[in-house]
């Protein structure tokens with residue numbers, strides 16, 4: 012099946028804020044996770060699989076080398092227990108933490124996971140980069156936000172440093188897809204939903 016991929020989500024570059032290096036950029040990447048595909052890169056009708064969970068606004072991310080990257084994810088989806096509780100912990104971020112609605116944590120409840128954002132190297136020779144941030148589930152009982160098709164999101168923020176230029180990939184490690192392969196099918200194994208590229212230039 013052909014999947015059209017969105018243009019890269021470019022990092023917003025702000026002034027360097029790290030006192031250790033005047034040349035280091037601090038960039039910001041804003042993503043969202045949705046319980047369907049109606050709000051991301053697949054268009055308002057959701058494309059071929061409107062009921063598939065998705066990341067948005069796109070899944071291909073581009074950031075500068077040797078930068079501090081701050082990622083904020085607005086998590087709109089529900090969830091359940093994660094099969095591998097290691098991915099309920101935060102890995103590879105500055106301070107080993109993420110903030111969940113502003114509160115710093117090193118892990119979240121493994122029984123209530125919506126998705127993860129897990130970045131790793133492609134199997135080629137390049138600097139290692141591994142970051143994994145768990146996204147807590149929005150409770151099923153949460154009401155829809157006024158004027159929205161979704162409840163109020165849980166805001167997760169974390170930061171990490173990029174090294175030299177390289178090509179990386181990220182994916183969700185919560186089995187939120189279809190059932191054939193223990194829910195690693197469908198949106199979990201199709202580009203543009205629960206995975207994408209992460210290009211350091």
Ligand SMILES: [Cu+2]
Pocket residue numbers: 064125126127183184185186187205
């Ligand atoms: Cu997921």
